[in-house]
Amino acid sequence: xxxxxxxxxxxxxxxxxxxxxxxxxxxxxxxxxxxxxxxxxxxxxxxxxxxxxxxxxxxxxxxxxxxxxxxxxxxxxxxxxxxxxxxxxxxxxxxxxxxxxxxxxxxxxxxxxxxxxxxxxxxxxxxxxxxxxxxxxxxxxxxxxxxxxxxxxxxxxxxxxxxxxxxxxxxxxxxxxxxxxxxxxxxxxxxxxxxxxxxxxxxxxxxxxxxxxxxxxxxxxxxxxxxxxxxxxxxxxxxxxxxxxxxxxxxxx
Amino acid sequence: xxxxxxxxxxxxxxxxxxxxxxxxxxxxxxxxxxxxxxxxxxxxxxxxxxxxxxxxxxxxxxxxxxxxxxxxxxxxxxxxxxxxxxxxxxxxxxxxxxxxxxxxxxxxxxxxxxxxxxxxxxxxxxxxxxxxxxxxxxxxxxxxxxxxxxxxxxxxxxxxxxxxxxxxxxxxxxxxxxxxxxxxxxxxxxxxxxxxxxxxxxxxxxxxxxxxxxxxxxxxxxxxxxxxxxxxxxxxxxxxxxxxxxxxxxxxx
Numbered sequence: 490x491x492x493x494x495x496x497x498x499x500x501x502x503x504x505x506x507x508x509x510x511x512x513x514x515x516x517x518x519x520x521x522x523x524x525x526x527x528x529x530x531x532x533x534x535x536x537x538x539x540x541x542x543x544x545x546x547x548x549x550x551x552x553x554x555x556x557x558x559x560x561x562x563x564x565x566x567x568x569x570x571x572x573x574x575x576x577x578x579x580x581x582x583x584x585x586x587x588x589x590x591x592x593x594x595x596x597x598x599x600x601x602x603x604x605x606x607x608x609x610x611x612x613x614x615x616x617x618x619x620x621x622x623x624x625x626x627x628x629x630x631x632x633x634x635x636x637x638x639x640x641x642x643x644x645x646x647x648x649x650x651x652x653x654x655x656x657x658x659x660x661x662x663x664x665x666x667x668x669x670x671x672x673x674x675x676x677x678x679x680x681x682x683x684x685x686x687x688x689x690x691x692x693x694x695x696x697x698x699x700x701x702x703x704x705x706x707x708x709x710x711x712x713x714x715x716x717x718x719x720x721x722x723x724x725x726x727x728x729x730x731x732x733x734x735x736x737x738x739x740x741x742x
Numbered sequence: 743x744x745x746x747x748x749x750x751x752x753x754x755x756x757x758x759x760x761x762x763x764x765x766x767x768x769x770x771x772x773x774x775x776x777x778x779x780x781x782x783x784x785x786x787x788x789x790x791x792x793x794x795x796x797x798x799x800x801x802x803x804x805x806x807x808x809x810x811x812x813x814x815x816x817x818x819x820x821x822x823x824x825x826x827x828x829x830x831x832x833x834x835x836x837x838x839x840x841x842x843x844x845x846x847x848x849x850x851x852x853x854x855x856x857x858x859x860x861x862x863x864x865x866x867x868x869x870x871x872x873x874x875x876x877x878x879x880x881x882x883x884x885x886x887x888x889x890x891x892x893x894x895x896x897x898x899x900x901x902x903x904x905x906x907x908x909x910x911x912x913x914x915x916x917x918x919x920x921x922x923x924x925x926x927x928x929x930x931x932x933x934x935x936x937x938x939x940x941x942x943x944x945x946x947x948x949x950x951x952x953x954x955x956x957x958x959x960x961x962x963x964x965x966x967x968x969x970x971x972x973x974x975x976x977x978x979x980x981x982x983x984x985x986x987x988x989x990x991x992x993x994x995x
Binding site: 647650741 | 869872873904938971976977986988
């Protein structure tokens with residue numbers, strides 16, 4: 490296995506650029522931190538270009554690594570630290586090629602996100618959609634980038650289990666409505682319909698919105714119905730990831 | 743208003759220690775960052791000892807500040823930065839006295855947390871308990887400190903709306919059981935009971951556990967029944983804050 494010690498190595502300098510969204514988009518690849526995610530990626534036969542492993546990582550996962558047919562480099566802790574955004578850099582990192590799901594079928598249960606900005610919220614909702622057996626997630630414009638390490642960390646690998654696509658929400662909503670699949674927006678407004686009044690269903694598109702502003706009014710105007718989750722106490726609102734979980738499991742129950 | 747410019751000012755040095763849990767416990771006070779939380783604290787008549795405000799904060803909230811009868815200091819951006827754990831320090835910070843709820847009544851709906859370590863998760867669950875109209879939250883040993891700025895940020899002020907107490911869980915569980923109030927643990931185990939099979943109820947204690955390990959087996963052994971949330975897809979688990987939201991709203995529905 491080739492060894493890279495210095496942070497100024499040309500390959501490492503190239504990879505470090507992938508911490509920025511513009512380079513991920515330009516180059517069509519991204520970084521993935523930590524054993525759990527890398528293992529999920531390989532299990533899902535995702536396109537892993539190469540692996541970087543520290544000495545410590547090699548000691549821990551050497552046997553597992555020997556079974557993988559992926560190019561790998563041994564790197565110093567310093568190199569790993571220069572690529573990681575974690576306080577304690579991981580022992581292993583993957584470099585993956587971005588693969589957009591091809592033609593997706595907008596039927597079944599889908600989660601649509603409108604300008605959700607917090608990476609942890611986006612990732613958690615992808616993970617919850619997976620757990621709830623949803624059929625896919627659409628990230629509308631202005632959402633946190635799926636390929637940032639923070640989002641990936643929160644997904645816990647769920648992006649390998651269901652399609653997560655980037656599309657303009659109005660077109661997607663139209664695709665559902667043209668098939669008579671109900672599209673529900675969410676609002677913090679008691680004029681909307683309490684979610685408990687809507688029956689679970691096998692086909693549904695659920696739109697969750699920005700942390701501060703909710704779903705944009707232009708989007709709310711395109712839905713069949715807008716729902717709210719009652720607030721019984723004095724909190725002003727729910728965290729959007731928690732709200733999405735409550736609603737997705739409602740549609741399953 | 744007195745002005746403090748230097749980070750070596752004795753008061754500021756004293757306050758900076760409150761970033762550490764041991765000093766918060768020793769001194770019985772804590773820092774609270776940002777206008778929204780400080781406003782909630784004053785509205786709830788929480789014991790705010792003093793306020794620190796930057797020039798920018800003064801420009802923004804000067805009128806509001808004039809209506810508050812709390813000692814305040816004008817501080818430099820440098821001072822605020824030295825006290826804050828945010829990348830962009832807030833324009834206002836409060837120093838509050840810790841107040842433990844006195845005798846609490848373990849009836850109604852309560853959320854019990856067993857070694858939940860992520861500050862964001864603890865805070866989000868307090869916020870969700872408030873939204874769901876729960877009557878209180880118990881933090882068992884090993885939970886993230888309620889008085890850390892990260893937890894406080896995620897609570898969004900909900901700790902002023904319902905009692906949040908630190909107690910040993912076995913005693914609390916016994917208090918509920920002695921009143922015939924059902925205590926439900928949570929498990930990632932299909933041998934447990936699916937939550938949809940349990941009816942909503944006005945009296946309930948729900949125990950959520952550590953992110954990696956779940957609820958400790960000693961605690962699970964003390965409950966009336968343990969519940970699980972079905973996983974319909976390929977995710978290994980749900981985020982604990984999302985799971986708590988699904989269950990708390992289930993008990994309300």
